[in-house]
Amino acid sequence: MSIEVKNIVKTFANDSVALDNVSFTVGEGKLIGFLGPSGSGKTTLLRIIAGLERQSSGQVFISGRPVDDIPPQKRGVGVVFQNYALFKHMTVADNIAFGLKVQKRNAKEIHDRVAQLLDLTHLSAFASRYPRQLSGGEAQRVALARALAPEPTVLLLDEPFAAIDTKVRRELREWVRQIHDKIGVTSIFVTHDQEEALEIADRVLVINQGKVEQFGTPEEIYNAPTSLFVADFVGEANHFRGTSQAGKLTIGPLSLGVADVSDGEELDVVVRPADIKMREITSQSDIVGEIVRLSYRGNSYLVEVKLENGMRVYTYAPKESRPLYTGQQTALDIMDYKLFQGEVPV
Amino acid sequence: MKSKIGLFSFVYLWFLALIALPLTGIAVGAFRKGAMEFFHEFVQPGALFGLKLTFEITACAVAINTVFGVLIALQIAGKNVRGWRVLNVIVDLPFAVSPVIAGLALILVYGPNTLIGGFLQNHSMKLMFAMPGMVMATLFVTLPFVVRELVPVLREMGNGEQEAAMTLGASTWRVFWRITLPQMKWSLLYGAMLTVSRALGEFGAVLVVSGSVVLLTQSATLYVYQSTVNGDMQAAYTVSLVLAATSFLILCLLEGIKRRREVAHS
Numbered sequence: 001m002s003i004e005v006k007n008i009v010k011t012f013a014n015d016s017v018a019l020d021n022v023s024f025t026v027g028e029g030k031l032i033g034f035l036g037p038s039g040s041g042k043t044t045l046l047r048i049i050a051g052l053e054r055q056s057s058g059q060v061f062i063s064g065r066p067v068d069d070i071p072p073q074k075r076g077v078g079v080v081f082q083n084y085a086l087f088k089h090m091t092v093a094d095n096i097a098f099g100l101k102v103q104k105r106n107a108k109e110i111h112d113r114v115a116q117l118l119d120l121t122h123l124s125a126f127a128s129r130y131p132r133q134l135s136g137g138e139a140q141r142v143a144l145a146r147a148l149a150p151e152p153t154v155l156l157l158d159e160p161f162a163a164i165d166t167k168v169r170r171e172l173r174e175w176v177r178q179i180h181d182k183i184g185v186t187s188i189f190v191t192h193d194q195e196e197a198l199e200i201a202d203r204v205l206v207i208n209q210g211k212v213e214q215f216g217t218p219e220e221i222y223n224a225p226t227s228l229f230v231a232d233f234v235g236e237a238n239h240f241r242g243t244s245q246a247g248k249l250t251i252g253p254l255s256l257g258v259a260d261v262s263d264g265e266e267l268d269v270v271v272r273p274a275d276i277k278m279r280e281i282t283s284q285s286d287i288v289g290e291i292v293r294l295s296y297r298g299n300s301y302l303v304e305v306k307l308e309n310g311m312r313v314y315t316y317a318p319k320e321s322r323p324l325y326t327g328q329q330t331a332l333d334i335m336d337y338k339l340f341q342g343e344v345p346v
Numbered sequence: 347m348k349s350k351i352g353l354f355s356f357v358y359l360w361f362l363a364l365i366a367l368p369l370t371g372i373a374v375g376a377f378r379k380g381a382m383e384f385f386h387e388f389v390q391p392g393a394l395f396g397l398k399l400t401f402e403i404t405a406c407a408v409a410i411n412t413v414f415g416v417l418i419a420l421q422i423a424g425k426n427v428r429g430w431r432v433l434n435v436i437v438d439l440p441f442a443v444s445p446v447i448a449g450l451a452l453i454l455v456y457g458p459n460t461l462i463g464g465f466l467q468n469h470s471m472k473l474m475f476a477m478p479g480m481v482m483a484t485l486f487v488t489l490p491f492v493v494r495e496l497v498p499v500l501r502e503m504g505n506g507e508q509e510a511a512m513t514l515g516a517s518t519w520r521v522f523w524r525i526t527l528p529q530m531k532w533s534l535l536y537g538a539m540l541t542v543s544r545a546l547g548e549f550g551a552v553l554v555v556s557g558s559v560v561l562l563t564q565s566a567t568l569y570v571y572q573s574t575v576n577g578d579m580q581a582a583y584t585v586s587l588v589l590a591a592t593s594f595l596i597l598c599l600l601e602g603i604k605r606r607r608e609v610a611h612s
Contacts, residue, residue, distance in 0.1 A: 050513055051513075052512070052513070072512045072513050073512055073516065075513075078513065078514075079510065079513040081506055081510055083506060085506030085509065085510040086507075086510075087507055087511070089529055089610075098524075099515055102515040146514070147513075147514075149514075150514060
């Protein structure tokens with residue numbers, strides 16, 4: 001089912017603004033990521049869609065129907081909570097069956113549906129265990145199975161992988177994507193981890209300080225950020241600031257073309273580490289720096305280069321590239337960069 | 347080592363002097379003229395009536411304070427009413443105020459010569475110097491027990507499971523019975539048992555609001571006091587022993603509940 005959020009504003013009792021005129025539409029069967037730093041309002045937005053919190057103004061539509069006056073019990077929304085919120089006094093099977101019992105389905109039907117979900121979430125062996133006997137990843141799967149059991153029209157996941165260690169988290173999020181594709185339920189998940197958002201979401205809604213910064217596909221978010229915040233927050237980035245002069249922006253030894261900007265403008269430049277290439281020094285006019293740190297990243301190095309004026313620049317070097325060492329002098333080519341004036345791209 | 351033994355002996359001596367000896371004294375006193383005499387005193391109309399009244403008052407107080415204790419605890423823990431902090435302080439008031447003063451306060455508001463009390467009396471409802479007043483006094487004195495047991499449990503539980511149940515379609519009522527209550531039941535029972543033992547032994551507040559009329563408003567503790575004043579020590583010992591034995595039984599129950607609760611929370 002589609003979800004439409006229109007001009008949602010949420011202010012708290014102390015007048016702080018949690019959400020400021022948020023609007024977006026999620027198409028049926030899509031998987032959407034809410035991405036933002038902590039305190040950006042993404043969880044509040046999720047809770048408003050679930051009906052657990054009431055917006056100050058604005059409207060929420062689920063499959064075209066306004067749901068603002070419908071309590072969470074009747075919205076047909078499945079929620080996976082950040083700390084799972086499993087029922088501690090019930091077994092895994094009883095946790096999953098809870099929503100079905102509320103719906104007063106018959107015993108046979110409940111039994112079959114629980115078995116089906118245990119199978120889907122690879123939890124059949126854990127059916128009679130209690131939540132305290134489960135690992136984080138297992139508990140997360142129970143929470144998902146429980147939310148899916150009553151066949152919700154919309155699935156909401158609040159920081160679903162935050163409390164799980166890295167390796168399991170990776171498996172789990174791919175698996176969540178698979179489950180989503182299998183069931184086709186419209187889903188939204190909240191995360192502060194950009195890698196997570198870019199990897200599994202169809203579209204990503206970037207939120208900062210209660211405002212939507214950008215809503216787009218992972219590629220758009222990464223390659224064509226529409227604000228300085230998005231460029232800086234999503235992906236690794238070198239961030240510099242300077243003033244334009246004669247169609248150029250000169251920051252220390254860097255000189256970047258800024259043809260369309262009049263002189264004397266303050267500009268922000270964001271350069272992805274992948275858009276900076278290292279090579280041997282060949283001419284006097286090269287941008288030259290000294291490698292001060294090499295961090296091993298598995299199949300590449302993250303290289304920190306100190307330029308002549310003391311500025312630090314980050315770039316990647318493939319593992320099989322020429323031997324690198326700290327203290328080494330290197331030339332840098334800047335292949336691509338993004339310019340912003342204020343928050344707006346130029 | 348020596349000082350340790352010294353300390354231990356002191357503690358035991360203290361315990362002996364303060365608790366063990368007086369309790370033994372009551373048991374010995376009750377049976378010093380034999381079991382027949384004990385039974386004889388036990389079946390005295392005043393004694394039987396007092397015990398019956400005490401148990402009735404206790405039953406009422408526990409039932410009412412369990413329900414209201416749960417409601418108040420939910421409000422304080424959920425922080426969803428304005429002024430929950432004030433409520434939180436008021437709940438402890440009965441611990442701070444002497445029961446006699448509590449009783450007096452009730453008389454001042456609901457006594458026969460007051461606005462509310464007079465009105466009720468005109469509609470043939472007598473609160474003070476009758477059982478309803480005694481229940482009220484006991485309610486006041488025992489208010490904190492259930493609340494104080496539940497608030498920390500509810501706080502620890504948080505909102506997560508309740509919200510999860512709601513999104514699964516459960517009504518508020520169902521959430522309470524299926525999620526909240528099962529998780530706090532041992533603490534609730536513990537609080538209720540504390541209420542029982544306190545209600546059984548209540549004296550001051552009940553004395554003020556009852557007038558201690560024989561065979562009418564004289565509860566067990568009042569009967570014990572009256573008997574002592576009258577020099578009828580056998581009667582006093584007998585009823586005291588029954589009350590003490592009941593409390594001991596409750597103590598054993600509490601111990602069992604405590605263990606269950608620890609298991610449930612680990």
